[in-house]
Amino acid sequence: MTILTSLAKALAAYSMTPQQLTVYRHLHISSKPIVIVPLTLAGETNAPLAAMVGPDRARPTLIVTRQPRNRAERIEFAGRLASELLFPIETAAQQTQATGPGPNARLRVVDAPQLWVPNPAGIEFIRTLGRMTRLRFIEGPWAVPKKVRDLGIWLTWFAEQAEFADTGALIAATQAIAAVWATGQSDLEDGNLAAQMAWLAPPEGMDVAAAVSRAENPQLCPPAGPSTDPTFDRLFLEPALRDLATARNPAAHNAVHRRLTAMLEEQMRPTWELTWTAIDLLRDVPEAPRVPKRWEQQRDRFTSFHRYVADGGRPQAKRDSAGRSAQRLAELEQRMAAFEAQRAYDDPLVIADHRLTGEAFAGQVVDVDPARRVPGLRRNMLRPLVTVATGDQTHLDVGQHVYDPARNGQQAVIESVTETEDGWRIELELHNQMGSGLTAKPGSVPTLGEDVTYTSVTETFVRRRPWPTRDETPWTHGGPPPDSTPVVEDAAEDWS
Amino acid sequence: MTTPHDRAEIKTAQILTAFTDGGHRGVVVDSPPGAGKSTLVGRVGTEIAAAGDPVAVVAQTNAQVDDLVVKIANRLPGLPVGRLSRDGYQPPPTVLLPNVQVASRVDDLPDCRVVVGTAAKWAQVQTARTWPWAIVDEAYQMRSDMLLLIVPLFEQMLLVGDPGQLDPFSPIDGERWAGLPWDPMQSAVAVLLRNNPHIVPHELPVTWRLPASATRLVQTAFYPFSQFAPGTHDGERATHVPTVGIRRTAVDEVIDLAAGSGWGFLELPHRNTLRTDAETVAATADVAVRLLQRGTETRCEQAPGGRRLTAARIAVGAAHRDQVAAITRALRARGEIADGIRVDTANRLQGAEFDITVILHPLSGRIDATPFHLTPGRLCVLTSRHRHACIVVGRRGIPELLDAHPGTEPVHLKGFIKFPDGWEANQAVLAHLANHRVSAPH
Amino acid sequence: MSVDERLNALRGTAPRKPHNARTLAALAANPGCRRRTLLDAAGIDKGQIAQGLGVRISIGQMSSIAIARGKGFEAKVKADGCAELLRLLREHIGLPVAEVHYHDLNPADTDDRITSRLRRSQRALQASAESNEPTGTLFDHPILQLTVNGVQVRIEPDLIAFKLGNQFFIVEIKSFAILDGTANSGKVAGAAQQSAVYVLAMREMLQTAGLDPDMVSDQVVLVCPKDFSNHPVAELLDVRKQLATLKRQLDRMESVESLLRLLPPDLSFDPRLDAAGRPTRDPQELAAAVYQVTARYSPECLDACELGGVCRAEASGMVPVLGRVVREDLGGIDSIKEAVELATGLREPDAGQQQVADLLRRAYGMRETALGAVR
């Protein structure tokens, strides 16, 4: 966090109104998001109890297990969730377009599915449910329906995508909101969707303070899950489950199940509504310029993973091998750096943050030599000099590479830094994006008096030797680990 | 009685034998600060090369690589030494010795007996060649994912590093790999040792840098399981600061104290402040400049007759970059005298050595500590760069802050546990500094 | 008045709520808070205080369903003379357990007083520590005690101590799952902290008896359900760090005596419970009493202390409610209003505030410009 965020929080608390942290929304929002509000049974590992799911706010699909402690019922639950999710996945995968003209074009889906859960614990639910189901066999004595296993593979993919800073595949509403607005409460309290939304969209006729206080009362605002409220468990859920277990005949069982369904729906409905409200609020924030490009990459990833699954790809291993972990870490870092840079280039508030921490400066061009050339290896190179006067306290120093967000990250090198009466004069040598000629193409060099910003934040791309496969794991990392193909024990894994 | 020299020599010989005759794929050497790590790397590299085998040397930064290239090339006149570097890298003129070749592709250095490059550069190498011998310097600062990429290039590796310095860093939350023996967020050495428990690290026994006054503290605070001794005895290193008569300030006092005992703690009144607290920054800069103004002299085994302390032999260390920038500005404002004083973060001071260091205490003026500030490696780097004295500047209240620090870090099953704990290390250093304290009035 | 008497006076008529491993482990969450230190030392039920002030308590609530499941799991591990547990000790921990004694230290009946159980536990453990018998012994449900702030605190761990050779191991049974070798790092940390309390208590007992405290291992056996099942699996947990943390916190805990000295002699936190256990004291009066002792609130309190809501309300309008990072970023400004007024230029900075005021003003200016450009 930075001083700007802290200030925004103070402003929000003082004015009792949320404060924007970014000018733009840096997250793509699907035109057809799919929301999942899951509930689990306390005390067990991710035992699904119920879920509200679907792309239509007005008509959620309600899935309630008939007996959460029963293995067959859990598979049944997964099957019903699969029916809800695999269909939009398949539909999206069928509609493709070429990535461009020419023979090298690939196919890319026109749109990719986007899942929403209320909070990070919801993402954890998705990940764990994926783990629960993806290693199952689809034939033999422990067979589950293929869709259950495929659901596992897909949920795992979505949960893994959610680890990336720039993700658009699976989103926790609390995090998406917190990326745009500061409320006047701490991050911890913002983790409660109801309390967070109390700031952004308090109920009709209620002020923020009253709304927050209401939101923190689990009897009035059920928790956003997947864990249920302990009082609800004691007063309602536990008796209902007991009745379910002791119901003598199908009719009695059905009656109890109807009661259970109704009470669980009551627990999920407010969260369902809040999640959709969050999506609507975010949709109203203007989208940052670089969002479509990132979403395009996300569509590419979806396209290729779909092909992998369609070609009978194996389910993801329980844990990453050495090579896989290193590769994933590299990708996480690279995408995080790119996202950071793109956000900075797009958003004046984000770049302001960097100016305050000294990683960027803004000022006016006070001197420019657009035609300067220096001798290169083979011929002279165009290296314009630009001098910027700034009042920002940057800690960038001579030799540092900096980039101009307004010129698509044009690279410059700091040649000198001189202190003046009211700030600094920073002399920069421009290095690229000026065309190939010996004079710069129009607009590519800042002009005298122009307001400019430079930052050291940039996307990096590192070329590397190939990561080792499982079988190539070297001795330093333990040698090749055991094969990750699911075995009978995985298929027969006990859920109890 | 064996001298420190003898002991170091015996150890070096043992390491050399273990590496070259042992048939081990990996040999690890732990080195406390200033124990001659890069000397060892240079020496092992040259001896193997001189015997006729090709050697690859891996370091972590370009400066380290340049340094090693010079060391090795000087010892191997006539044998070509390769400097592997990225496209467009301009090595400093000192590196361009007659037997040094620079290239960005390793296949362009076919006759080089020794090839030196950064780990990042080695991790890009595309070649059919492999090297029978490799030496990795600062191996505790290299992440294990990097090691994973370069291992296939080498048959036998000597990994040398300082376990007490800062661990490699990633902005990524590595929870998903926690407890895996190949956790990519861990250091190369930690992973190698976890997967090869039979490898027992060698320890270099003598610190040539730290004065006797610092060795004990640094060892107990940061290397609880190691034994190392100073290479010099108490009287061999001395700092002399001409006395000031009138107008002796707290800054003067702390300098005198440090000159006599090797340590000084200039304590400013308690206040919660920004990281770049102007008063603390100013006091830090004042100490550094005042050392020069007063004509400090140091006497040691390199200069038994004494020599004048120059700006280049002073470092000012801090935890954050904005603090470094603020101190740099403060020094600039104090005129030319401060030119040449190195001001840097703990991160970048790793491996460097100075006569006197001035440190802005990472916890000064704070309300809470964070894991970043408590990382023992950070304080270890800051308090172990000096050959004569270390002066710490900070606000009052750090022990209270530590007492109030919650001890609730997450724990992972089979997680890598590192000792010492940052809290303990910080307390140990503070307890020591309490005896070398000068209060600045305000 | 002695310290004990004053502490009793602070508590008043409310029943004493002793420390237990959980509350001791929770010390680590906010060791700098005097309010908590004092109330805990006086055995005051902080939950009752919160209730007396009409503030909801968010912590310590466990789902009845989860509790039932946890009990079932523990029973399963301990069934048939700990058969499952022994299997784990053999398989996962590699302990060469051949034949094992089982020593039941559970209460004999409802009348079994805790003091007599404590004595029984001490006798059994000490006798075992002194003997050189090679066979392993399991001690089920021993009572331990630990000196906290000069007071003997009894702890009744749901645990088993296991002795093999001349090493004692603490076995802790928890109901969170170990999935593919990993578990929730917060819960593991909690388990490690609690185990550290047990290790320390057992070491203290041995030491008092003149025996070697290091017989108690700092490696703890953690037993949890495996993956999605309720079959147990075990893992060794290294609690050296937690032990060190606990020790230093006990060592450095501000002495209750010096805290008491700062307080008016007639101070009382008695919520004046009625027959049904409902507090009857005037909330304002009770609040005034509580506020006499300084707190150190941060949002983490909400998950760690019964008084979280109380202290948050007290700190309302102050920077700490926004979180530790904000508090640090605002460089020592306490009030939110002040921070905002400094940022907007409505207030002139005091002597020590110039620097932070400049920063805030600059930040505010940039914020306005950036938002203004698109408004």
Ligand code: SF4
């Ligand atoms: S909630 Fe209050 S009493 Fe409890 S630890 Fe936090 S500040 Fe102290």
